[in-house]
Amino acid sequence: MKTEEYISSGVLELYVLDQLSTQERKEVEKRIAENDEIREEVDQIERSIEVLAFNTAIEIPGDLKNSIKVQSIQKDALPKDKEVIPLYLKYAVAASVLIAITASILAFDYWNKWQTTKSRLAELIAQNYQYAETLNTVNQELLDAQSSVAIMNSTEFDRIPMNGTDNSPSSAAIVYWNQTSREVYLSIQNLENLSRDQQYQLWAIIDGKPVDAGVFDSNNTGLLLEMKNVSKKPAAFAVTIEPRGGSENPTLETMQVIGNV
Amino acid sequence: MSYLVDNYSAAIFGAISRIVNNEPVAQEVLQDCFMKFWDKIDQYDPQKGRFFTWMINIARNLAIDRLRSREMKKEEKTDDIGNYVTEIGGAGFSQQNVDGIGIKEVLNNLREEERFVLEMAYFKGYTQSEISEEFDIPLGTVKTRFRMALMHMRSFLKE
Numbered sequence: 001m002k003t004e005e006y007i008s009s010g011v012l013e014l015y016v017l018d019q020l021s022t023q024e025r026k027e028v029e030k031r032i033a034e035n036d037e038i039r040e041e042v043d044q045i046e047r048s049i050e051v052l053a054f055n056t057a058i059e060i061p062g063d064l065k066n067s068i069k070v071q072s073i074q075k076d077a078l079p080k081d082k083e084v085i086p087l088y089l090k091y092a093v094a095a096s097v098l099i100a101i102t103a104s105i106l107a108f109d110y111w112n113k114w115q116t117t118k119s120r121l122a123e124l125i126a127q128n129y130q131y132a133e134t135l136n137t138v139n140q141e142l143l144d145a146q147s148s149v150a151i152m153n154s155t156e157f158d159r160i161p162m163n164g165t166d167n168s169p170s171s172a173a174i175v176y177w178n179q180t181s182r183e184v185y186l187s188i189q190n191l192e193n194l195s196r197d198q199q200y201q202l203w204a205i206i207d208g209k210p211v212d213a214g215v216f217d218s219n220n221t222g223l224l225l226e227m228k229n230v231s232k233k234p235a236a237f238a239v240t241i242e243p244r245g246g247s248e249n250p251t252l253e254t255m256q257v258i259g260n261v
Numbered sequence: 262m263s264y265l266v267d268n269y270s271a272a273i274f275g276a277i278s279r280i281v282n283n284e285p286v287a288q289e290v291l292q293d294c295f296m297k298f299w300d301k302i303d304q305y306d307p308q309k310g311r312f313f314t315w316m317i318n319i320a321r322n323l324a325i326d327r328l329r330s331r332e333m334k335k336e337e338k339t340d341d342i343g344n345y346v347t348e349i350g351g352a353g354f355s356q357q358n359v360d361g362i363g364i365k366e367v368l369n370n371l372r373e374e375e376r377f378v379l380e381m382a383y384f385k386g387y388t389q390s391e392i393s394e395e396f397d398i399p400l401g402t403v404k405t406r407f408r409m410a411l412m413h414m415r416s417f418l419k420e
Contacts, residue, residue, distance in 0.1 A: 010389065010404030013411060016310070018318040019388045029309060046311045048414035050272075052383065053317055055368075055417075057271035058278050064288055065270060068295045069263045 006031065007041050016045045148223035151176055151185055160237055162259035168192060171256045175202070175227075175237045182229040184213055191256060194218040194241060201242045202227050203250050204234035213237070215246040236260045266295065269313065273320045279384040280324035281331070290327050294320045325386035371413055378403055379410040 006012075014020050015028045032039045151157055157176040164171035172189035186202060194200065194217070202213040211234070214227040241254040273294060278287040297319050305315050368376060381387040381396075389407060393400040 008408065010408055013382075013404075013407055014389065016314055017382060018322065019382075033308070042310065044415055045411055046314045048411040049317065049383070050311070050313050051414045051417045052379075052411075053272040053276055053313070056279065057275040059271045060274045060288070060291065064291070065266055068266050068270065068292055071292065072263070072266070072295060072299055 003035060003037050007038065012038070012042050012045055016042060016049060145223055148185075148187075151224060152187070154178075156180060157183075157185070158261065160259045160261050162237055162239065162257035164257055165255050167254065168256050173239060173257050175259065176224070177230060177234075177237075177261070179233065182231055184227040184230050185224040186216065186227050187224050188216075188220060191218055191239070197244050198241055199244050199246060200239050200256070201246045201250065203238045203240065204230045205236040205238065206230070206232050206234045208235075210238070210250045212246060212248075215242065215244075234261055265298065265316075269316060270295075272313075273317060276317060276384070277320055277324040280321065280386065281328050286327060286331070287324075290320070290324050293323055297323065321383075321386060328386070371410060372406075375406045375410040375413070378406040382407055 011020070011024070011028060015025060020028065028042075032042055152159075154176075157178050160175040160177060162173045162175060171191050173191060174187040174189060176185040176187070177183070184202075184204075191200065199215040199217060201215045203210040204213050205211075211230065212228065213230055216225050216227070236258060238250070238258040239256045240250045240252065241256065242251060270291065274287065274291050277290045277294070278284065281287050281290060294316075298316060301319070305312060371379070378392060378398075381392045382389065387395070389403045390400055392398065393403045398406075
């Protein structure tokens with residue numbers, strides 16, 4: 001059919017007024033898509049209907065207008081279709097609920113497990129820190145021991161054993177003194193424990209006078225104690241018991257050990 | 262959405278009113294219409310036509326459905342039908358006075374027979390073959406008259 005014939009057949013008017021069967025409508029839609037002239041004609045018919053409609057318009061009461069607007073707002077707030085829910089949808093909803101419950105239970109279970117795991121992890125991390133600290137301490141002790149042994153074996157250090165006096169015959173200690181670097185180290189062999197407000201004090205006897213070489217505690221565990229440097233070669237080393245912090249002059253009556261250089 | 266109500270409700274109400282020819286029923290149908298617009302608006306396809314055409318066809322179909330269900334009820338009661346001659350003047354509507362002027366203007370130069378076919382097709386929802394059978398007019402003539410009536414509308418477009 002030629003385009004003009006088709007246009008004047010009246011089928012387009014019926015199309016615009018929605019009076020065609022589904023099949024006829026599809027045919028027209030196809031033609032509209034293919035032919036601009038037909039599309040233009042349909043558009044003109046549609047506009048004609050619009051002219052007719054607007055020229056036969058009847059104003060509606062204001063309250064009806066408002067109620068339609070209100071209804072449309074309510075409608076927007078509601079789910080779109082209030083159709084009867086098909087059975088399969090009900091099953092689907094039931095299944096979803098079941099899945100949701102199962103998921104929640106599993107989630108709670110996993111959450112519990114996760115919490116347990118988390119606290120165990122915290123414990124392990126804490127333990128790890130402890131081990132690391134212990135290792136550090138041991139390492140430090142090893143280093144100390146190594147340097148102590150190095151000092152003891154060094155030829156640069158003079159080894160001065162100090163023996164017990166009449167106050168304490170069984171006491172003994174050893175001083176290591178480096179003539180070049182002036183360093184002094186002390187190795188406790190056997191000294192009595194002291195009360196808290198007392199400390200041992202090492203003295204170097206230089207030119208007949210006692211010179212302070214530092215204080216130390218009786219419960220020292222290290223292999224060697226580093227004492228104050230002694231600048232001049234002393235005649236002897238001695239240890240007295242003094243009040244905590246040491247004294248300016250030695251309390252000679254309390255002398256525990258003494259050794260000549 | 263209230264834009265639609267403000268701009269199109271009167272035109273749609275005009276069409277519905279002349280189909281159902283009863284103001285309270287027309288108001289109901291109009292409300293149903295707008296509910297249907299909200300529901301179906303995502304089904305509107307601009308490729309297939311203008312938006313107003315889509316709306317007016319929903320409105321006309323709802324109104325025609327309502328008219329026919331009412332006629333069915335009446336038929337059961339009185340067995341008396343066929344007196345639904347709707348005039349485009351739209352008798353019995355309080356708000357039609359203002360619009361009356363416009364209607365005349367548009368339809369003034371329409372020949373009586375063209376106007377009749379337009380009324381039947383547009384306001385009564387008759388198909389062209391129904392008009393042909395019912396009123397004993399050859400189908401080709403119905404088509405031509407309807408086309409001529411719409412062509413007449415078209416002349417108002419260009420002004």
